[in-house]
Amino acid sequence: MEITSVCPYCGKEMRDGAIPVLRDIYWCARGEDGMLKDGFGDEKEQVWLGRAGLLGDYYTPARYCESCKVVIVPVPEIEWPLDKLDKKFTAWQEKMSAQREERKAQREEEKREERSRKRREKDPWEV
Secondary structure, eight states, rough: OOOSSSSSTTTTTTTEEEOOOSEEEOOOOOOOOOOOOTTTTTGGGOEEEEOOOOGGGGGGEEEEEEETTTTEOOOOOOOOOOHHHHHHHHHHHHHHHEEEEEEHHHHHHHHHHHHHHHHHOOOOOOO
């Protein structure tokens, strides 16, 4: 879902901005008893809005409607360190596989050239 510059509540223009992320921020649901589920131990209940520090950004984008006093924060695609590592590993595997195939084709070409060279060097009158 794209965050637009029009307020979904009143239809007026929203101001573009950001929220500083001094520590990880996430949305958590309320339980049946009305208490907030802090999400500890149940990451399925957490909706990450921003990651702080070295692993994330220092700001998360947001829009603000002055007439409604509403801030809208899109849920970003947060890439976890293990996901980044997995992508790099997969790319490395694909690169190595391509190089392996290239070397295999090169060896086959060299073998063909060697056989062709041997045929040319062979005396045609020999049996």
